[in-house]
Amino acid sequence: MYKVVFNVEGKAPVEMQIGKGETLLEAARKAGVMIDSPCNGNGTCGKCRVRVTSGRVKSPMTTHLSEEDVQAGWVLACESVIVEDVTVSVPDAASAFQNQMQITGLSEGESKNIRYVRKKMLSLGMTEADSLRQEICALPEPSIDDNLADEERLKRYFRQHLGFSKVHIGLGVLRKLPDAFRENGFKVEVTYLKTSEDRAEILDVRPAAEKARVPYGIAIDIGTTSVSACLVDMTSYEIVAKASLGNAQAKYGADVINRIVHTEKPGGLKRLRDAVIEETINPLIGQMVQAQGITTEDIYTMCLAGNTTMTHLLLGINPDYLRREPFIPGANQPEEIKASEVGIRINPEGWVYLAPSVASYVGGDITAGVFAVPVWLQDEFTMLVDLGTNGEIVFGNKDFMMTCACSAGPAFEGGEISCGTRAIPGAIEEVTINDDDLKTVYKTIGGKDPVGVCGSGIIDLICEMKRTGIIDGRGRINKDIDNPRVRFDEYDIGRYYLCDKALDGVAQDVYITEVDIDSFIKAKGAVFSAIQTLLTSMDMPVEVLENVYVAGGIGSNIGIENAIALGMLPDIPVDKYYYIGNSSMQGCYLALTLNEGKAKIAELAGNMTYVELSVDPGYMDAFISACFIPHTDLSLFPSLAQ
């Protein structure tokens, strides 16, 4: 056994004993130390960089580290085998991707869209959610003559005073009754769900307090890379806190396929479930309730959306057949489930609603998103493009909806990009490059010191690199450039430095490599060709599009013009595009706060026609043609010719 010490920036050191032959990444996982590893230990992404400060590990050569890096002790954790006692420094850049939680409000675009759509739906006859209720019940105290059991006493009250002939009281609540009744003279605050005109389900019984409590709900989007949630006051429907956190599953693979592959290892499915529930969702909820000064017991309802793989992993359903032809999910529309059964830490009697999926690669995040956009209310042809680790497209209007999905990889959320990051404070979100000295002019989120580049920044960056001639259409860096920001490593792989410690006096280098640019080109090519294939299947040109809603964690400052210039989005007027942020979470919020929301989402899911791109004969050609900046067929981008 060897002793391994992990020094994580800003945290207490973590010590452990580990057997011979294990890698630093395996050791870190066992010790609960977060190291970003989107490729799940394949040695391909280069993100699990850690620095050995004492002792020695056995590491192969890698293109992800320069000679200088290696001299300084940097290694890839996934490829470094422990052969003696060792001390390792884990940089914040690696851990930040995973575990930095943000509590914020909604973005302006998100707030605006939610307000607008909710008002619209109410005007169309939907009603404000009122099934979750609270009632102060002053029960008559029992006597020898009125000796009804506590449970029957409560039911009698509901029958006589509230008109519910059927009242369900589950075991968890039954256990609370005797003491709750007697703490304040049989005066209790009852939280219940009106499930039909004559039926109530009791969720909670507490001794009545001076001040009425507020019941809360949670809307949550489970993304492959990021998980975002908002806490909702269910009496005012106000969002009182919003938080997001990297999906802790990322350490087992960046995309859904790698995650599914991991479930085939012994205990893999449970590890992934635990990662998303115990290490992501529950901490998120914990932070939000703490910020709001309430407890998890005060949350009685939850609407959750995720892609089909995320839903399977969350529920512990084997996702393996999602990735094997004919791509069949275990379940698209699981029924509402008790929070205690899923393991999500809200009130254990609370119900968790999952937005239904359409198919293996069009999940609840899209059905919820379509509900929120709302494509189904539009007269004009409308498109929703959700840019996540998977890219999903919905096209249609109030009469029909078509949908498809493509695997973009995590590049849009900063994953598998050397210095990529989620849209967190310090992320470079806007970029221009000076024509003369090729210096980057950038803006970071929150104006903080740069920690990396998020999706919107990467789009700007690559667009600017193309414009200034640093790269060509295939994403290769021009070797003739003589500029200190453009360098080639010993393997002849080019890099461009947005921030350089020496040149710019910043705390850390931020750069992009040809490998990163290649990842991005594949991602944007996948999205564009998916849009193109979907429209082609309808025999429609891009010009029919009147509204294109861009959603996802790419960052609110996405430059649409640049995205078009890169050949990522169709070449139609910029004013037809809207960036609306997290449409999935917005859909969950609406489902939470409108009585008719869940039924409407189910109806939408049933009405969407799914196009399976992997068996579409034209898709692969379209994809290959789109893996060029902007595209091998310039006639698709007439505005760029000007």
Next chain:
Amino acid sequence: MYKVVFNVEGKAPVEMQIGKGETLLEAARKAGVMIDSPCNGNGTCGKCRVRVTSGRVKSPMTTHLSEEDVQAGWVLACESVIVEDVTVSVPDAASAFQNQMQITGLSEGESKNIRYVRKKMLSLGMTEADSLRQEICALPEPSIDDNLADEERLKRYFRQHLGFSKVHIGLGVLRKLPDAFRENGFKVEVTYLKTSEDRAEILDVRPAAEKARVPYGIAIDIGTTSVSACLVDMTSYEIVAKASLGNAQAKYGADVINRIVHTEKPGGLKRLRDAVIEETINPLIGQMVQAQGITTEDIYTMCLAGNTTMTHLLLGINPDYLRREPFIPGANQPEEIKASEVGIRINPEGWVYLAPSVASYVGGDITAGVFAVPVWLQDEFTMLVDLGTNGEIVFGNKDFMMTCACSAGPAFEGGEISCGTRAIPGAIEEVTINDDDLKTVYKTIGGKDPVGVCGSGIIDLICEMKRTGIIDGRGRINKDIDNPRVRFDEYDIGRYYLCDKALDGVAQDVYITEVDIDSFIKAKGAVFSAIQTLLTSMDMPVEVLENVYVAGGIGSNIGIENAIALGMLPDIPVDKYYYIGNSSMQGCYLALTLNEGKAKIAELAGNMTYVELSVDPGYMDAFISACFIPHTDLSLFPSLAQ
């Protein structure tokens, strides 16, 4: 810390470390060693006798041990404080009471009653249970064009082939679908519950096997002292195994009041729950499924009955208010609960039905029992007397039913009697005493060597002791008798030896003390005065009784004549009495196997009028008068005057 070694007869020694100041009983509980302790460590029952074979403990003087016992190392575990390393021998007599499980068939009386009542109910229009069903479903294999999710595929089959428009599939079953579907080409065996004309609830999905499986159910009576269960083939309604086991809660107190008191200690409620579920019910089920060659997963339904305290403890509901005026239960009619939620190890999707209680001291064992007797079908006045640790009485006919309960203590089941035992093999169940030499002529269950006396034997024994003049009407032993079987200890407490090692050459002594007789007299007095008070409240004499059904764990050989002679049962002709065994378990079996059973039991519970004896002004006087053999008012027993 001291080392304590427990040598339990017939088992491997158990070693443990324990802190100073703990008692042997506390140590045994921590070590998982069963020592019978009905008074829960009060030092009053004398049942926790163990023998110290090396080392020393600090024990006070006790009337429960003779000087000879003390010389031989016997101590009461509950009062013996550990002060050094010690080795203790735990006799089988103590452990037998708890952990000897019996797998048997029903008794002849039980079988006969069940067959008769079930046939009667079917003739009255009830129908054989058919909501639990099994179906082989050959599902069409999915393709790109028929890409329904597994869950929807199953629902479609149920809709198209079985006519169920609503199909519920819980999370546990969802998790099974993907692999079960693909193991045998989408041919699966589905176990489901028809919950209404158009709704099915899926309980299990397995790859279809060669041979159809049989779904099983369990009927179980949770007694304060004994737990009895039978395993039922739900296709033939045959009872394939019956088993019983001492309720492991007994170590925390013999009667319900002591158990309730124990719940007030930290962790007490959980300990009692674990004792009945983990240490009693689950092992019982485990043994039965093993005997039948099936698994717990094959059991999908369970009907359970117990007194109100047992139900509260099983479900983890605070029972404290059951014993405080005005004696209010937390719940009388809990809804059916998923087995996984209660912690009972049958198929986790299976439902557990609990027979409803009427009041704090008339529980589901009585409502189930009344269903099985069946009082509610009789034209004539009928009485059910359930002789358990609590005695419950139901009186009525098809027009009305009155009920009351009294605390008899565990004497009828052999508890709190020095050499008492449950009705297990070796229990003395029938007794006569020779007039001349006062020798006991006895019969044991199964003809085995005597291990103790069970309820029916105690009735015979005390009756014979009275007849032969060994005791007087107050239960005091006649000091003038000069016979080696009659002895007085150093505290002047008399004993009578049924079996004596020296006199009879048996392996162990079996005796009864004046203290035991006193316990029994109180028990029989409680029952008789309850019967008397109930009839008096209706202004009816005992002569109205046409049928009296005696139920409970007292043993099938109960001598009714002797019970009358002791003043325990009313003095009416013996041929009006029937001993029917465990009526509670029979009621559960009927509820399991008749569609209308559960609704009928609920109806019966609602129609029973409860008389609270503890607030009845006449009861205490009646009880005191009944604490004499046969009674202080001989006019109540005219037949004895002859």
